[in-house]
Amino acid sequence: MDIYQSTVDYLLPFPIFSSWQEMRTILQRIASTQPCDWRLPLIACQALGEPAEKAIPASAALACAQISIILVDDMLDDDPRGEYRCIGSGRASNLALAFQSAGLEALSRSTASSSVRLEALNSLNKMMLTTAHGQELDVQNPADEISYWHIVENKSAPFFGCAIHLGALLAEARADVTKNLEQIGQLYGEMIQIHDDLNDTMAMPANPDWLQKRKPLPILFALTVEHPDRRKFLDLYQNILIENALQQAQEILIRCGAVSYCVDQLIRRYQAARDTLNETPVPHKEVIDSLLEAVIAPVWKLFETLGLSPNVLPTIVPLSDRK
């Protein structure tokens, strides 16, 4: 089954898509890029041994929610790729509101039982509320590590938790199973955010995170921890456009342990997700397992580059440590 085509086919008959051409255009354009995230409800359904078709309303709801989030996020970030650049902030906001509601409609039109539909609607609505709060917190730039993780828990984790949760709900899984799968999705989302932070800080030329003086995890580490290059890093951070400043700052990120810390945090989440999966009665664990393996693969590659084996992994301290 092509989940992207199925999602589009499911949504286009809604009256709002018939009467609003931009909604159709945006949906079809983004579907053509085949966002991996849209597959997450399907993955949950497959892991539970249910037919893929059951996940279509969830994928459609998630697709609409994601488009809504991106429409707003691009305005917050002044992202040149944003729709608002073409149509203006007001119209982009209208579209964001419409997609958010279309996501709810996608679930309410599902053929699932009324109790499942209600739970799914609650899940999606809660995610949108939490994500909006997370975006608002993110605008304020984290002052410290506690704030950073608070933002990640609100901004990045809920979307992925909800994606898996919706798939599990529509597969009519038991409550304890849907809850565990949601937790795995949240951990997965946190891992993606850490990857993204690493990518943005190590990219060349300077990513907007550097230019806008934001504090993704590696930069926050280098600004927080009292390492020998901290003062120099702060100076480079404040003058990142000076020749060679970015490379020097990135070298410090490696040397001071910022990259190591991100790897540590990825591994902790990977292990927590594996532990949760192991104690969850899911018939096809391998489906979720491959999702987790894909997100940790860069870490194993890094270990391989350094001649290390994943066998060094200990039973590490639980994530509750960071609370």
Place this chain on the structure above:
Amino acid sequence: MNTMKGFYASISSGSQLKGSYLEALSEITSLSYRQAQALQSDLTWQNWSQQNSETATRGA
């Protein structure tokens, strides 16, 4: 709570490493810039974030 500072203290002390795990992580600090860039453009963080979460990528 400050896990960053605790982590830094652990990997920089060189003595209180739990098995070889933290020791392995401390080895990442000796990656050369060239190695890091190769990893960046080759297959790791960059590929992941481009191929995956549009939300995280655009939301960061």
